[in-house]
Structures are given as structure tokens and as C-alpha cells.
Amino acid sequence: MEKLYDYLPRELVTFLLVTVFSLLIGLSQRKISLKREGETTLFGTDRTFTFIGILGYLLYILDPADYRLFMGGGAVLGLLLGLNYYVKQSQYHVFGVTTIIIALITYCIAPIVATQPSWFYVMVIVTVLLFTELKHTFTELAQRMKNDEMTTLAKFLAISGIILPMLPDKNLIPGINLTPYSIWLATVVVSGISYLSYLLKRYVFRESGILVSGIVGGLYSSTATISVLARKSRKASAQDAPEYVAAMLLAVSMMFLRFLILIGIFSWDTLLAVYPYLLIMSLVTATVACYLHSKRKRTDDGTQAEEEEEGSNPLEFKVALIFAILFVVFTILTHYTLVYAGTGGLNLLSFVSGFSDITPFILNLLQGTGSVAVPVITACTMQAIVSNIAVNMCYALFFAGGKSPLRPWILRGFGCVIAANISLLLFFYFL
Template sequence: MEQLYSYVPRELVTFVLVTLFSLLIGLSQRRISLKREGETTLFGTDRTFTFIGILGYLLYILDPTDMRLFMGGGAVLGLLLGLNYYVKQSQFHVFGVTTIIIALITYCLAPIVSTQPSWFYVMVIVTVLLLTELKHTFTEFAQRMKNDEMITLAKFLAISGIILPMLPHKNLIPDINLTPYSIWLATVVVSGISYLSYLLKRYVFHESGTLVSGIIGGLYSSTATISVLARKSRKASEQEATEYVAAMLLAVSMMFLRFMILILIFSREIFTSIYPYLLIMSVVAAVVAWFIHSRHRRSKDVTDEPEDEDSSNPLEFKVALIFATLFVVFTVLTHYTLVYAGTGGLNLLSFVSGFSDITPFILNLLQNIGGVAAVVITACSMQAIISNILVNMCYALFFAGKGSKLRPWILGGFGVVIACNLVLLLFFYI
């Protein structure tokens, strides 16, 4: 935008932008106000907001240094807006002040456009338009919020913005790279991804079906998602059976993407060597899920009902405590395994870690092992994921029940994914 000043006078560009932005705000505000309040309580029309913006520009350029005229015009405008609000409140019992705030922002556009870079004043306009248009959306969002939702958000802000910066970087155990800061950093990152998936599932995809539940749940915890889906599949009809297996495999697919994000955050070196494997396996799991999903079409009388809402809180203290404990345990185990058993023992530990949450083990590999080659860390991460997928398959078989119609699909789908993982791991070692 600033390049136009080389060809067109600055004053002309500023005037056109202020007028255009004021008109856009006026059009948006007029539509919303008419729908909410009606013509009788409306503070002017779209032209009124346009003239407010032009007035602000004229008073600004007449005294750009001291800005006495601009401030005086703002005071007069504020007085008129106050009188309008008094009439609305006393005669029509309308108490909203959104129109007043937007009118004052419109009046301030002239100095903003004149003194700030283009990205800033465009951001201001976009924000005003979005917040004006999304009023109904925010109302629905607030109605769906649980009573303790703000407490949950406060918890996340506290653990990430207050507790984390205060923790020391001093090792807790001699000769082991384990600090309070590294433990809590891993907890914050994992909790942040889990909290984001929780918000997506509850407020964006709250009416989603089985497949979307598998996708969103995989960002949080593939093991928990697969266990829940397997339990719910006991009540599923024969036409719905493949939907649950496909959703489980989509959760596995998202697990690979989740580890891609975590590895990218903690180690760029490991990410460059492991991301092709994770990306390929995510695609393989998604393709197998699509294949299973397409095997049986639903009959016409079967409707796609939304999944039961999972009200679990991903920021519960006990969840963070369990993760931090596992992180410490795997850090100590990894250190002494390397000391007494070398990389061979570390390879064995990577398979054993799959029987629990592998996230603490992988994050420990990324943060706390400085003397181990990147290729060993990459291989151990891959092996831990393979082991965890095998455990997830066992969970799916167990929770689905002995007589479940899902058992052949679970064995076949997970078997293909595990086999492809093993083949890629062999190629990696070769």
C-alpha cells in the first residue's frame, strides 16, 4: 500500500481509504443494528459512519501536530453519542454500547491510516468487521460453554504463562539432563495440543459423526479415542461396524501428525530425518481407513448421529501430574539404560514404552539425550510408535468384545498399518 504514495498523493490515498473503511463499518453496523434494535434506536445510517470517518480525517489534517481540532471533534462526537445512548436507555430500554464504540473507532481511522503501516489498519478493520458480524456466533458459543470452561482456560494460561517461566533450569539429578523447566515445558506443549483438540471437538465439531470424532480425538490421545470408539461399537449395527474401525485408524493417522508437530517443536534435526516416515504412515493409515469405510455403504434408514460428547478435561491436574511423572521415569530409565546397556538397551526400551504413553518417552529422547546419534533417536521413536499401535489394536479388540463384528476389520486394518510401519523401519535400518 505504501508504494502507491510514489504515484498518487498521500492525502488522496488516505482520504479514499478512510472513506472506504468507514463505509464498510457503517454498512456492517447498520445491518446488525436494524436486525437487533430497529430503525427507532439506530444511531445514524451507513452514511453517518462514513461522514464520521471523513470528519475525523479533516480535523486531523488541519492540525496534525497538536491535534486540538481532532480531540475537540472527538469530544463533540462523544457527547452526541452519549445523548443517543441516554435516549435509547430511557425510552427504549436498549443498553448496548457497541455502536458507540464502533463510531469512536471509525472517528480514529484517519490518524491510524496516516501514521501506521497498512497491515495494522487493515487488521483493525478486519477485526471490527468480524466482531460485528460474529455476535450471534459468540452468543451460541457462550451458551454451549460449560460452567468451568473459563477456569480451564485460566489453568492453561497459568501453567504456560506463569509457572513455566518461573521454573529453574538446574538439574534435579546429577549427570542427568532433567530440569523442572524441561519437565514442565513438555507438559505445557502436550497439554496445549490436547486442549486445542478438546476445543475443536466441543465447539467446532460438536455435532460431528464417528469419523470426525476419530480425527479430532487422535490429536488428543489415540489410545483413549480408540478405547472409547471400541466400547461404543458394541451397540453399533452391522452397517456401522466399519465406521468405527475407520475412525480408529484415522485416530492413528492423526497420531503421526501430532508427533510431527511435537518433534518439530523440540528438535529440528530429528524432524528432518523422521518427518518422511511419519507423513507416509499418516497417509497409509488414512488410506486404510478410507478403504474400510468404503467397504459397506450404510442402509438408507441409518442416520449419521453425532457422537456422545466427551466432557473430559484435558487440563486436569492429575493428567498433568501423570504425564510429568512418566517424563521423569523415562528420563531416568533412558539415562541408566544407555549407561549400562548402550543403544541396544535403548532400542529394547523403545518397544517397552509402547505399553504406556509414548509421548513422554519420545519427548525425553528429543530433549535430554545429547550424546546419542540422531539416527538412533529416530529409530527409537519409530519403534515406540509401532509398539504403541500394536497395543492400541489390543485395546480395540478387548473393548469391542469377543463376539464383535469389528474383530476382522480391526485385525486387518491395524495389521496393514503395523506391517507398513515395520517395512519402513527395515528400509530405515538398511
């Protein structure tokens, strides 16, 4: 908008912007106030907010040096707003100071538009309009929150903003690239992705179906998501079996994307080497999942599988502690494997890591273990993922039960994905 000053007088542009912004705020506030309070206790109209903005602009330009007129006008406006609030509170028992705060913000629009860049004052207006309109949304959100939700958020802020910067970045064991900072940094990054997926599942996709549960859960932990879906499938009908397996495979598909994000955070060179393979496998897995989903549609009898809300919060201290311990264990194992068994031993370790959480193993490689080449890290990452998918298939078979209708679908779906992964791994070796 600064380019308008090249064609029109600055005072004219500023006046028009202040008037339009004040009117927009007045319109949104009038609608909300009428719904909440009614015409009797309404503080002015949309024109009132427009005049407040214009008044602020006039008093601002009349005394641009000391701002005494602007501050005096603000004091008078504050007094009038205080009297209005007193009358509403004493006679009509209407509480709340949102209108007062918005009126004062409207009064301050003029100096903001005159002194700040366009992106800043537009951001202020957008924020005011959004928060005015989202009142009921925030109320519903607060009602859905668990009692310990703010405590959980405080924990995440503490581990990322307080503990992490305070940790030293010096090796704990001579010769091994293992520092308190690197351990906790990996924990914070993984916990952040897990926490984000938890918030999406609980507050954004709360009424979602089985497929969305698999997609969002895969951002947190494909193993945990597959185990939960397999347990829930015991109550599902045979017609819903392909749907549950499709959701499990979508969780695996999102696992590939999650590792792409983690690899990009810690090692750009490795990302450039591994991203084609992970993207291809994510698409292949999603394609198999869509095929199974289409099978469910053909045999659908009109019933919908009910999904129970999973109330567990991934951001727990014991989860972070287990991850940190695994990270330390795999760092030490990787170091001594390279020393005594070389690259061949590291390849074997990558397959073994699939029986546990492979994230600590992969992040340990990405943060540097001495002299591990990028192609070796790429191969070990793909091998660990293949091994972990096979283990997840076993988890799905176990938790679904011996007589579950999911068993043939699990073997077909996961078998196709594992076969495609192995084929791609062989292509990588022979390329």
C-alpha cells in the same frame, strides 16, 4: 498500499481510504442495528459513520501538531453518543454500547491511516467488521460453553505463561539432563496440542461424525480415542463396524502427524531424519481407513451411527501430573539404560514404552539424554510407535467386547498397519 503514494497525493489516498473504511463500518453496523433495535432507536445510518470518519480526518489535518481540534471533535461526538444512549435507555429500554464504541473507532480511523502501516489499519477494519458480524456466533458459543471453560483456559495460561517462565533450568540429578523447565515445557507443549484438539472437537466439529472424531481425537491421544470409539461401538450395528475401525485408524494416522509436530518443536535434526517414515505411515494408515470406510458404504442400510458427546476435558491437573511423572521416569530409565545396557537396551525400552504413553519417552529422547545419536532416536521413535499401535489394537478388541462385529475389522485394519510399520522399520535398519 504505500506504493499508491508514489503515484497519487498522500492526502487524496488517505481521504479515500478513510471514506471507504468508514462506509464499510457504517454498512455493517446499520444491518446489525436494524435487526437488533429497529429504525426508531438507530444511531444514524451508514452515511453517518462515513461523515464521522471524514470529520475525524478533517479535524486531524487542520491541527496536525497539537491535535486540539481532533480531541475537541471527539469530545463533542462522545457527548452526542452519550445523549443518544441515554434516550434509548430511558425511553425505549435499549441497552448496549457497541454502536458508541464503533462510532468512536470510526472517528479514529483518520490518524490511524495517516500514521500507521497499511497492514495495521487494514487489520483494524477487518477486526471491527468480523466482530460486528459474529455477534450471534459468539452468543451461540457462550451458550455451548461449560461452566468451567474459562477456568480451563485460565489453567492453560497459568501453566504456560506463569509457571513455565519461573521454573529453573538446572539439572535435578547430577549427570542426567532433567530440569524442572524441561519437564514442564514438554507438559505445556503436549497439553497445548491436546487442548487445541478438544476445542476443535467441541466448538468447530461439534456435529461431526465418527470419522472426524477419530481425526480430531488423534491429535490429543490415539489411545484414548480408540478406547472411546470401541466402547461406543457396542451400541452400533454390524453395518457400522468398518466405520468405527476406520475412525480408529484415522486417529492413528493423526498420531503420526502429531509426533511430527512435536519432533519439529524439539529437534529439527531428528525431524529431517524421521519425517519420511512418519509421513509414509500416516498415508498408509489413512489409506487403510479409507478402504474400510468404503466397505461401510457398500453395506450401508441408510442408518447413521449416533455419536455421544464426549464431555471430558483433556486439560486436567491430574493428566499433566501423570505426564510429568512419566517424563521423569523415562528420563531416569533412559539414562541408566544407556549407561548399563547401551543402545540395545534403549531399543528394548522403546518397545516396552509402547505399553504406556509413548509421548514422554519420545520427548525425553528429543530433549537430549546425553549422547543419543539421531539415527538411534529415529529408530526408537518408530519402534515405540509400532509397539503402541499393537497395544491400541488390544485396547480396541478389549473395549469392543468379545462378540463385537468390530473384531475381524480391527484385526485386518490394525494388522495391515502394524505389518506396514514393521516393513518400514526393517527398511530403515537395512538402508
